[in-house]
Amino acid sequence: MKEPAPIDRLTALLADDLAQVDGHIKDMAASDIALIPKLITYIFTAGGKRIRPLLTLAFAACTGTRNPRGHHIELAAAVEAIHTATLLHDDVIDESPSRRGRTSAHMIFGNQVSVLVGDYFFARAFQMMVRSDDIRILEVLSGTAAIISAGEVTQMIHSGDAALTQERYLEVIRSKTAVLFESACAVGAMVTDAPQASCEAAGIFGMNIGMAFQLTDDALDYDSDVQTLGKPTGHDLLSGKPTLPLILAYQNGTATEKAFWQKALGKGNRRDLPRAQELIVKYEGLEHTRALAQEYSQKAIESLPLIKTSRPEVIDLLADLARQISDRRA
Amino acid sequence: MKEPAPIDRLTALLADDLAQVDGHIKDMAASDIALIPKLITYIFTAGGKRIRPLLTLAFAACTGTRNPRGHHIELAAAVEAIHTATLLHDDVIDESPSRRGRTSAHMIFGNQVSVLVGDYFFARAFQMMVRSDDIRILEVLSGTAAIISAGEVTQMIHSGDAALTQERYLEVIRSKTAVLFESACAVGAMVTDAPQASCEAAGIFGMNIGMAFQLTDDALDYDSDVQTLGKPTGHDLLSGKPTLPLILAYQNGTATEKAFWQKALGKGNRRDLPRAQELIVKYEGLEHTRALAQEYSQKAIESLPLIKTSRPEVIDLLADLARQISDRRA
Numbered sequence: 254m255k256e257p258a259p260i261d262r263l264t265a266l267l268a269d270d271l272a273q274v275d276g277h278i279k280d281m282a283a284s285d286i287a288l289i290p291k292l293i294t295y296i297f298t299a300g301g302k303r304i305r306p307l308l309t310l311a312f313a314a315c316t317g318t319r320n321p322r323g324h325h326i327e328l329a330a331a332v333e334a335i336h337t338a339t340l341l342h343d344d345v346i347d348e349s350p351s352r353r354g355r356t357s358a359h360m361i362f363g364n365q366v367s368v369l370v371g372d373y374f375f376a377r378a379f380q381m382m383v384r385s386d387d388i389r390i391l392e393v394l395s396g397t398a399a400i401i402s403a404g405e406v407t408q409m410i411h412s413g414d415a416a417l418t419q420e421r422y423l424e425v426i427r428s429k430t431a432v433l434f435e436s437a438c439a440v441g442a443m444v445t446d447a448p449q450a451s452c453e454a455a456g457i458f459g460m461n462i463g464m465a466f467q468l469t470d471d472a473l474d475y476d477s478d479v480q481t482l483g484k485p486t487g488h489d490l491l492s493g494k495p496t497l498p499l500i501l502a503y504q505n506g507t508a509t510e511k512a513f514w515q516k517a518l519g520k521g522n523r524r525d526l527p528r529a530q531e532l533i534v535k536y537e538g539l540e541h542t543r544a545l546a547q548e549y550s551q552k553a554i555e556s557l558p559l560i561k562t563s564r565p566e567v568i569d570l571l572a573d574l575a576r577q578i579s580d581r582r583a
Numbered sequence: 584m585k586e587p588a589p590i591d592r593l594t595a596l597l598a599d600d601l602a603q604v605d606g607h608i609k610d611m612a613a614s615d616i617a618l619i620p621k622l623i624t625y626i627f628t629a630g631g632k633r634i635r636p637l638l639t640l641a642f643a644a645c646t647g648t649r650n651p652r653g654h655h656i657e658l659a660a661a662v663e664a665i666h667t668a669t670l671l672h673d674d675v676i677d678e679s680p681s682r683r684g685r686t687s688a689h690m691i692f693g694n695q696v697s698v699l700v701g702d703y704f705f706a707r708a709f710q711m712m713v714r715s716d717d718i719r720i721l722e723v724l725s726g727t728a729a730i731i732s733a734g735e736v737t738q739m740i741h742s743g744d745a746a747l748t749q750e751r752y753l754e755v756i757r758s759k760t761a762v763l764f765e766s767a768c769a770v771g772a773m774v775t776d777a778p779q780a781s782c783e784a785a786g787i788f789g790m791n792i793g794m795a796f797q798l799t800d801d802a803l804d805y806d807s808d809v810q811t812l813g814k815p816t817g818h819d820l821l822s823g824k825p826t827l828p829l830i831l832a833y834q835n836g837t838a839t840e841k842a843f844w845q846k847a848l849g850k851g852n853r854r855d856l857p858r859a860q861e862l863i864v865k866y867e868g869l870e871h872t873r874a875l876a877q878e879y880s881q882k883a884i885e886s887l888p889l890i891k892t893s894r895p896e897v898i899d900l901l902a903d904l905a906r907q908i909s910d911r912r913a
Contacts, residue, residue: 376725
């Protein structure tokens with residue numbers, strides 16, 4: 254029998270904590286207004302891996318021993334709620350018809366509900382994190398929320414822009430994705446009063462696996478099918494998001510190929526996909542993107558020895574998780 | 584020469600503090616992404632009265648003497664930023680073509696930008712309030728943000744519902760408007776470490792003038808013209824919001840009149856306005872709405888003697904302001 258994947262081993266190890274996180278999320282979704290829990294439950298039952306709260310819990314588990322009030326649970330729940338609120342607004346911005354293989358919430362409930370329930374859940378996330386009673390952690394997480402939104406604005410500005418540079422693309426994914434991974438890890442260490450060096454190393458780990466996570470996602474979008482990733486292949490092309498596989502193919506492309514990308518990006522025409530995938534193969538866009546993701550995972554792993562821990566087995570699982578993230582295949 | 588209105592006298596009295604609030608708001612709007620300050624500046628220069636931060640500053644000025652770190656400025660700025668973020672999303676939800684007599688931001692910048700910049704400003708508001716370094720205040724303001732969003736969801740659910748009850752309508756305006764007034768006042772007292780009774784009385788004042796404010800706005804919407812309120816008369820009818828003048832006319836109306844309201848509410852047809860105004864006059868909808876607003880202002884004024892103060896002149900101005908709010912005329 255194959256050994257379970259690192260994420261599943263971490264999930265099993267932290268099952269009790271995760272169950273409490275789920276309870277908090279259910280509480281946050283609660284409202285007299287039936288539509289609110291209905292929409293939030295719809296997003297949750299879509300079956301994400303809850304990797305962000307898992308990271309908070311893992312760093313809380315492996316750093317320090319002080320955490321008498323159990324605030325790591327609340328922080329893990331707040332991190333997942335920020336992520337969920339972002340998803341609700343993302344779907345509206347992207348006009349994406351599906352997410353994780355299911356119809357997008359905004360297609361069923363409407364854009365207006367998605368915007369308002371996203372706002373509600375964002376506010377509930379802040380309420381939850383205030384319960385941590387730690388101003389430093391509140392500074393980190395409120396700053397993170399601002400960076401995510403700014404990253405989303407930048408991404409939107411560059412929608413349809415096939416000539417986006419790799420540097421700018423990396424800035425976008427750092428803001429919109431990696432910073433929340435960074436904070437998820439850092440606050441897990443901060444909440445146990447871990448030494449400054451451990452908190453910083455946790456943040457560096459998170460930032461780097463966040464980059465690896467998004468780069469791998471962006472490769473999979475040109476590589477996978479609905480069964481494996483749960484979203485339609487080519488979603489980024491159809492919705493106008495220039496990602497690294499495309500950026501590399503564009504930069505190295507002929508004038509005719511550049512014209513194709515400019516015409517195809519964001520036009521939502523599935524008939525452009527075969528040609529797009531063919532050009533990405535031609536310029537080895539997926540290989541380069543995956544290689545960069547693996548570099549980030551490697552950097553993440555290198556930060557782990559700086560963390561003071563009494564549970565080296567959790568640190569080992571985190572290293573395995575970093576490898577798993579950039580090794581995901583269609 | 585006519586004496587300046589209470590709001591202008593309060594504004595003059597607190598001019599130095601208000602200038603600092605403006606500075607903080609400018610800082611919060613700052614971003615490398617030019618579009619963000621551009622949109623936020625567009626909203627601010629529309630020239631609202633900044634009544635919410637004024638209330639925070641007024642209560643900070645008249646309660647207690649302790650406030651060594653000057654956090655009332657930051658809290659006033661955070662309160663205004665929450666309000667502004669809400670406006671950005673409101674315009675998207677309402678599909679309103681104008682606000683305060685100018686083209687709505689979302690019409691110029693697009694819905695997607697309005698949603699994301701609203702998120703950004705909301706996060707920046709949280710960053711700003713975290714600087715108050717006071718967990719109780721953070722609990723109040725994060726709870727307020729959740730209540731506002733829930734109120735907006737309820738309002739949206741009842742869009743186009745002419746049969747909305749007065750009780751439910753009052754719940755909606757309490758959530759979407761009055762709770763932020765309540766918090767604006769309460770945190771102004773809390774930040775000076777005012778006695779519990781003063782903080783509570785400040786909150787009660789705010790809640791009641793918030794109700795008076797929204798009721799009067801809702802009356803003016805059937806009463807005013809673009810010159811005085813800065814938004815087109817009948818905006819609520821056209822955008823589908825059942826407000827008290829309409830609710831009263833509907834409840835007391837004949838079957839034919841009820842059918843008219845059901846047909847007109849939310850259809851966006853300006854030709855329905857004269858008949859709507861005629862029916863509201865017939866059932867004295869504006870008089871009843873204004874009378875209720877005045878009751879709320881009266882309740883607000885009655886809470887003021889419970890506030891321990893060394894500056895009775897500020898308390899007197901707040902009482903005058905409560906009267907001004909429910910006396911606004913087209």
